Amino acid sequence: MVGMKKIANEKIVVLSDIHGNYIAFQKCLEYVLGMGIRAFIFLGDYLGEFPYPQKTMEILYSLKEKYTCFFLRGNKEDYWISRKYDKNCVWKNGNSTVGAMKYCYENLTDKDIGFFESLPLCREITFDGAGSILACHGSPDKNNEKMFPDGENTKGIMERCAGQYILCGHTHVQGSFSHEGKILLNPGSVGVSLYSGGKAQFMILYQNGEELGHQFISLDYDKKKVIKEMEESGLWDAAPYWCRVTKYGMLAGEISHGTVLGRAMELCREETGKCDWYNIPEIYWEKAVQELLGC
Known part of the structure; x- marks a missing residue:
């Protein structure tokens, strides 16, 4: 310290x-x-x-x-x-x-x-x-x-x-x-x-x-501008599901990235028996995002 x-x-x-x-x-x-x-x-x-x-x-x-x-x-x-x-x-x-x-x-x-x-x-x-x-x-x-x-x-x-x-x-x-x-x-x-x-x-x-x-x-601030820049910058293409969680968080502010990440990992483990947090197949991200965010 x-x-x-x-x-x-x-x-x-x-x-x-x-x-x-x-x-x-x-x-x-x-x-x-x-x-x-x-x-x-x-x-x-x-x-x-x-x-x-x-x-x-x-x-x-x-x-x-x-x-x-x-x-x-x-x-x-x-x-x-x-x-x-x-x-x-x-x-x-x-x-x-x-x-x-x-x-x-x-x-x-x-x-x-x-x-x-x-x-x-x-x-x-x-x-x-x-x-x-x-x-x-x-x-x-x-x-x-x-x-x-x-x-x-x-x-x-x-x-x-x-x-x-x-x-x-x-x-x-x-x-x-x-x-x-x-x-x-x-x-x-x-x-x-x-x-x-x-x-x-x-x-x-x-x-x-x-x-x-x-x-x-x-x-409050200009969230539309933020979302537009996420899409134009290449960030959305690099991390589509992570960005969807970010967008949801900005607009609604109730579910964290960690919560969605944890659910995606659970779904991955249930089907495959294992999961690395940094390499979750997008199919499980899609399911987790749909289940928790409805989008």
């Missing part, structure tokens, strides 16, 4: 799980910059599901140069780093199941990978006069661990953490949870939020006496 960093801003924006949706990202930034906020905490998963990943990276680099920014590494960043250095990376030769990942990786630069490598999994931040924040992507233990309010792991993690406030993303579900005097805050997802009515979601933290207040924000 990176050491403590103190900030004196009255307000700070917390964003997570952009997943390359730069159009939603821009909408969020227009909102907060218009409010005069100039400090940001990013909880990871910057790319992965949407076209033109360099547009998202350009925005991130620009913010990094201009404003106070804290960046954390999500589990998606681990995929890109692993793909570069691991000669036996399992998804390197996968089929359309990992088509979106391949598309994204092929559009990354050495600068991008180096940036992701530099990011900590967890860091402590003190908000001047209002307590300590522990920021991570999934949990302080693992960046692919989900912390739901009703999760068996969540209370134990909160009890072990020293900070009063814990920021996490990864679940794509906006919300808060209190336990033994500590507060868990999830800003939701900028790119594909669940249970949001198809909105881009994030959070603003502000000083409230000796405590931190929070405001959850949900914004």
